[in-house]
Amino acid sequence: MAAQFYENGLRFTCTRCSACCRYDSGYVFLSPVDLKRIAAVLAIPESEVVERYCTNVYGSAGRRISLAEQKNKDCIMWDSGGCSIYDARPMQCRSFPFWPVVLESREAWTDAGRSCPGIDTGRHYTKQEIEQWLRRHRANREQERTGCG
Numbered sequence: 215m216a217a218q219f220y221e222n223g224l225r226f227t228c229t230r231c232s233a234c235c236r237y238d239s240g241y242v243f244l245s246p247v248d249l250k251r252i253a254a255v256l257a258i259p260e261s262e263v264v265e266r267y268c269t270n271v272y273g274s275a276g277r278r279i280s281l282a283e284q285k286n287k288d289c290i291m292w293d294s295g296g297c298s299i300y301d302a303r304p305m306q307c308r309s310f311p312f313w314p315v316v317l318e319s320r321e322a323w324t325d326a327g328r329s330c331p332g333i334d335t336g337r338h339y340t341k342q343e344i345e346q347w348l349r350r351h352r353a354n355r356e357q358e359r360t361g362c363g
């Protein structure tokens with residue numbers, strides 16, 4: 215198998231700048247595990263999380279649920295203090311930037327770094343750790359397809 219550009223690992227530490235949580239439309243899909251974790255931290259039933267904070271998204275993968283947005287396109291979970299559910303944030307957020315699309319090539323990684331100041335700074339992740347995040351991200355993505363709620 216060809217060597218990956220991250221053979222010697224990569225650096226990343228989230229600065230919690232919120233650039234990826236605000237002012238831009240996007241989906242943050244939830245798996246059943248994500249939903250359970252959010253419901254637990256908010257101390258409300260999962261059905262209420264779906265009703266108050268989520269939106270349905272229909273596509274080739276069927277129905278999935280995503281966190282909704284505020285009027286200005288901020289994530290519904292964002293407030294002036296940053297992510298209000300940080301410790302229970304969904305796997306999609308948790309596993310960034312170790313996503314297949316970002317790890318496709320050095321160029322994709324560098325490109326992601328243009329909007330994320332945490333890329334190429336801070337903690338060093340080994341290739342094994344990066345691939346473990348990739349596996350977690352993929353497993354969660356599969357679960358999103360089986361649906362929530």
Ligand code: SF4
Pocket residue numbers: 227228229230231232233234235310329330331332333
């Ligand atoms: S843009 Fe990067 S550094 Fe800023 S909050 Fe998002 S992941 Fe963290």
